[in-house]
Amino acid sequence: MTAKPTLTQLAQQLGAELRLVPGADADQSVSGLSTLQDAEPDQASFLASANYRRFLSGTRACAVLLSEELAGECPVTALVVDDPYHAFACATAIFDIAPRPAPGIHPAATVHPDAEVDASASIAAGAVIEAFARIGAGVRVGANCVVGECSEIGAGSRLYAGAVVYHGCTIGRDCVIHSQAVIGADGFGFAPHRRQWTKIHQLGGVEIGDEVEIGACSCIDRGALGNTVIGRGVKIDNQVQIAHNVRIGDYSAMAACSAVAGSATIGKHCTLAGGAGVIGHISVADGSHITARTLVTKSIDSTGSYSSGTPFSDSRSWRRNAVRYGQLDQMARRLKELEKRLESLVHREGTED
Amino acid sequence: MTAKPTLTQLAQQLGAELRLVPGADADQSVSGLSTLQDAEPDQASFLASANYRRFLSGTRACAVLLSEELAGECPVTALVVDDPYHAFACATAIFDIAPRPAPGIHPAATVHPDAEVDASASIAAGAVIEAFARIGAGVRVGANCVVGECSEIGAGSRLYAGAVVYHGCTIGRDCVIHSQAVIGADGFGFAPHRRQWTKIHQLGGVEIGDEVEIGACSCIDRGALGNTVIGRGVKIDNQVQIAHNVRIGDYSAMAACSAVAGSATIGKHCTLAGGAGVIGHISVADGSHITARTLVTKSIDSTGSYSSGTPFSDSRSWRRNAVRYGQLDQMARRLKELEKRLESLVHREGTED
Amino acid sequence: MTAKPTLTQLAQQLGAELRLVPGADADQSVSGLSTLQDAEPDQASFLASANYRRFLSGTRACAVLLSEELAGECPVTALVVDDPYHAFACATAIFDIAPRPAPGIHPAATVHPDAEVDASASIAAGAVIEAFARIGAGVRVGANCVVGECSEIGAGSRLYAGAVVYHGCTIGRDCVIHSQAVIGADGFGFAPHRRQWTKIHQLGGVEIGDEVEIGACSCIDRGALGNTVIGRGVKIDNQVQIAHNVRIGDYSAMAACSAVAGSATIGKHCTLAGGAGVIGHISVADGSHITARTLVTKSIDSTGSYSSGTPFSDSRSWRRNAVRYGQLDQMARRLKELEKRLESLVHREGTED
Structure with a gap:
């Protein structure tokens, strides 16, 4: 579905004020988005950071999303908005070409007779939906995904190829789960006994709020007792590890390779940069920012930015x-x-x- | 199979001494386990660490697993044991509700005619068992798992959905392998040649002992020459990377995101905390403990605890x-x-x- | 296909000069490769590093690949070459026993009628090839792999079980992609808006050159605008994370658990050791070497070796x-x-x- 809105339509959809340069045609169709530097004359662009202002004067884009302050510098048609970066994000949804599978269960999918799949959901080839699982309206389950017994996928959510949800987990509405993500594997719990390990069966589940995104190869373990809980609107990148009974507050974001150990609590609106880690049984205050590769080893009580590590240099120094x-x-x-x-x-x- | 044992049965199964409080009924059925704080009156709990002693007096649990020393403080029925944490672990097995698939090969599984699958094994939908693979008694292979040519899964082992075992690997008895784990991918071996890389085909395999658990998205590479070897009772968490020709000694445990580079040897009864790393071609003494995110860059000759890294603080300091x-x-x-x-x-x- | 070449044939295939010891038979067949220490009398070995010279005199191998300088010390038949390590790499290809699936589409695979699969390609059970995907000559797609819409797999490439390629990605010729690798998942892009996150749909793709190897559970995200680009001959180990719009130069190598953040550029012929990281929007000069676990936080302008981190010691010190x-x-x-x-x-x- 490659939409080709006209400049007028695009402005309308983004709530932008259209300021045509002389000679421009409000009915010109826009074929896509690109950076100021790379845009072709049929593409729109955006200016959201002062770093890129120097590219504005030379852009070949047919239109640029930008703020009132910079509109005067724009050599082409301006799409004036309050928040150009947010407007750009909205524009990407318009031009997204990701395949949109049709509703229905592919003949090569395996849906257990005791599972409930909404008629508007799409279940791709090779997907397996186990007993008593519930798949909501408009859900798209990708090829070779597995949804375990008694798990539930909320309306509008999308699972990409190969994602796995164990039994007894709940995924909210409008979530996105990327390939090879694993929701609900056992937490890592063993009691030492006579120099061996006795498994602590993990009796809890996973509870994921609405509008959560989970990256490829990320893991969210089920709780030992009680659930692991991911709040509403949380965004999780690839290869993130979330251990049993962790709680992540609403709208927090975790970049790739970050990890949170068992029973830790991350507040709301936190950001963990790439490779950041939080040890078990501690809590991180709402709004905290943890920089790349920092290991948080004690509870953080007040909002702020936190770091650890050493600077890099040539190996000899x-x-x-x-x-x-x-x-x-x-x-x-x-x-x-x-x-x-x-x-x-x-x-x-x-x-x- | 949600068992609901009575207090008497639970005590018996755990080898605990049942000390009923006045008014309690030895035939009361126990519906599950919970923490001292969260337990409902039909749930049992446990006290295994001094940190939680303060929650004992207020618990609503119908019974608490604890040691002789603390039994006197218990306001409800006591289940007195020598090692409450181990007894709790045993109790979790009783209350585990993980689905127990029935024996048999699902019609949507693909089993090569030259593979051997024990009649008591369960092969789920979408699983692929390749030629000459051998699947032992009581093995449960989850949906969309793949077991490669000539590989062997020992009796009683369980592979969760999507786990992959390459060709020529041996998994012991009673192992648990979680989703997306990869056993036997090529080790990372290339010879530099004229500023390019010539692949060193990895001719060895992987040999995993009995009672090993391997977490989601963990990788254990096959050996270059000879096998990568994981000892008996080793426990491996999610997103762990074990390179070619590594040897992990019996009953060692590796927490999430830890990694061991090629040809390193980890002793028996070692613990690697989350994100710990060991470089290649070195050895770590039996019983060593490596703290979170520590990178071990030299052989460790004597048992002890080892660390690296810097403490975290506010980013400005x-x-x-x-x-x-x-x-x-x-x-x-x-x-x-x-x-x-x-x-x-x-x-x-x-x-x- | 366990080839058993004679000593003469092996020498010929490797371009080695055969120097038979008295009593040796040039027609003896060689059954495999091993280290100097472990070789059986029907195996060949190699000496490529001074560290192993001490094992030469005691080896039981039937022949040893080594350089002219050390040939005099060889107690058994010598296979004299300029570069013994490269010759060893070439020899591993001869003795590789990895299964070689026959051409054809397995009846349990799902190939969309609009996909193009070369007649010489092999598509294993459970694999899903979506609409308009193109699978080149001699490609081997393993069990339960998924190739998304409009993606292309170049001739001679191999995908191991469970690998996933999203829509709109291009994989070059003679690539190897290991299990659970994910090519083309969404880059991690969100615009903050009213304390929530608005998704930036990722409109670019992934472009992978010829002769690239990608390890198990590694992720290469699609670009936000424009492609993520992996150059020719790049070698990527397991659990590596490559974010959107990264560019990796030809013949660079990245060891396990390394990670590159969004829009960073890695030059040609670089090596990143295990767990090395590069933050976003910076560049690393051609030929740079980043040591294990180093985090590169600024652009590197000149070739060299770079490090960060602290040494490990006993936890008390x-x-x-x-x-x-x-x-x-x-x-x-x-x-x-x-x-x-x-x-x-x-x-x-x-x-x-």
């Missing part, structure tokens, strides 16, 4: 400094000793300067 | 300190110079104090 | 030093203050020494 890291405590003691000795020396000499 | 990290060697030299100068100054002045 | 890390800036200031005070003291006292 790094090696010299890294060796000193192992001497830091000793260095600190020597520093203190020096201060004491100098103090006593100065004291003996009389007042300094 | 972190930035100030991180910059200094790049000056550490220079700081160490300046410190030494100061010591020398002070020494010489003191020496010139005569004895200090 | 580590804890002492880690605490000091949080005091580093303060220590640096105190050091500077000491230098000033000492300077002024010396100055007051007259010249030092």
Whole structure:
């Protein structure tokens, strides 16, 4: 469904004010979106960050989404909006070419007779829907996905090829779950016993709110007792690991390779950058921002930005400094000793300067 | 199979001493398990850590698994055991509601005529069992799993939906392999040649002992020459990466996102916390504990706990300190110079104090 | 296809000079490859690193691939080559026993009538080929793989069981994609709007060059606008994450668990060691080497080796030093203050020494 709206239609759909340059045609159709630098004359573009302002004057786009302040600089037709980045996001939905499968159950899918699949849902080839699973209206289950017993997929959600939902999990409405994501595998729980491990069967489930997106190869484990809970509007990137009984607050976002250990609680509106980690049984305050690769090892009580790690450098300098890291405590003691000795020396000499 | 044992039956199954509070009924059925705080009156609970002792007096559970020392404080029926955490683990097996598929090959599964599948095994829809694979007694292969040529799954093992075992791999008895885990993909081996890479075909396999659990999206590569070997009773969490020719000793445990590079050897009874890493061609002594995100870069010869990394803090303080990290060697030299100068100054002045 | 070449044939295929020891038979067949230490008398071995030279004298291999310089020390038949490691890599191809599926579409595969599958390609059970996908000559698509609409798999490429290629992606010739790898999932793009997230639909695709290998559970996201591009001959290990609009230059290699954030550019002939990371919107110069777990936070302009992180130690020492890390800036200031005070003291006292 490659829509080709006219400039007028596009403005209308985005709530933008259309300011045509002389010679422009409000009925010109727009074939797609591109950056200011790469746009062809049949594509629209956007200016959402000062970093790209320098590309505005040279753009070949037929129209540019931008703010009132910068509209005057626009050499082509302007689509003036309050928030150009948000307007751009809305525009991408218009031009999205992702396949939209037709409703119905593919003959090569396997739907258990005790499962309930809404007539408007689409179940692709190779998908397996197990007993008592419920698939809501307009849901699209991709090829070779598996939805386990008694699990529920809310209306409008989409599972891409190969995603797996274990038994007894609940996915909200309008969620997107990418390929190879795993919802509801066992949490990692074992009791040590005679130098071996006794499995703690994971009796809880997973509960995912509405409008959640979960990236490829991400894992959200089921709870040990009680559920693992992902709040409304949470966005999770690829290869993210969320352990049993974690709670992620509404509208938080977790970039690729971030991880949260068992029973930790992440507040609302938090962002975890790529590779950030949170250890188990702690909590992170609403609105916290954790920078890339930071490991949070204690509860965070107040909103803010938090970091750990060392800067990178050429390996040779790094090696010299890294060796000193192992001497830091000793260095600190020597520093203190020096201060004491100098103090006593100065004291003996009389007042300094 | 939601079992509902009576208190008497539960005590019996767990080897616990039943101490009924006045008014309690030994024939009351127990419907499940919960924490001390959340338990409903038809649920049992447990007290395994001093941290939760404060919740004991207020619990509504019908019975609590705990040790002799704390039994006197228990306001409800006590189930007295030597090791409450282990007893709790055993109890979770009783209340586990994970679906138990019936034996047989689903009509939508594909089993190669040259494969051997035990009559008591269960092969779910969409699973593919390739030529000469052998599936043991009571094995449960989940939907859309793939077991490659000549691979073998030992009796009692369970593969959850979408798990993949390549050709020529051996999985022991009573193993659990979660969704999207990959056993036996090629190790990462390439010889540099004229600024390109020549593939080193990976001729070995993977050999997994009995009672091993492997988490979702974890990868265990096949050996280059000879096998990658996972010992008996090893427990591996999600998104763990084990490279070619690694050996993991019996009963070691690896938390999520940990990784071991090629040809490294991890001893028995080791624990790697979340995100821990071990570089290639080194060995880690039996019983070592590697803390979260630590990167082990040299062999560890003696049992102990090992760590690396920096503490986290607010980003502003972190930035100030991180910059200094790049000056550490220079700081160490300046410190030494100061010591020398002070020494010489003191020496010139005569004895200090 | 377990080839058993004779020594003469093996030498011929590898371009090696055969130097028979007395009593050896040039027509002896070689059954496989092993290390110098483990080789049985019917196996060949290789010596490619000085570290293993000590095993040469005791080897039981029937022949050893080695260089002219070491040929004199070889107690068994020598296969003399310029580059023993490369010759070994070539030899592994000869002895590879990975199953070679026959051409044809398995009856349990689902190929859309509008897809184009070359007659010489092999499509395994449970694989799903969607509309307008094109599968080239000799391609082998493993069990339960999914190739999305309009995607293209170049001649000679192999997808292992469960790999997923989304719609609109192009894979070059002679690529290898391992199980659970995901090519073309949505990049992680959301515009903040009224404390919620508006999805930026990802309108680009993925473009993968010839002779690329991609490991198990690795993810290469589709571009937001324009493509994510993986150059020719790039080798990617397991659990690697490549975000939208990244570009990886020809013949670069990325070890397991490495990650590159959005719109970053990695040059040609780079190597990223295990767990290395590169943040978004920066570039890394051709030929750079990033060591294990290093996080690259700024563009790298010149070839070299780059590192970050701290050395590991026993947890007790580590804890002492880690605490000091949080005091580093303060220590640096105190050091500077000491230098000033000492300077002024010396100055007051007259010249030092």
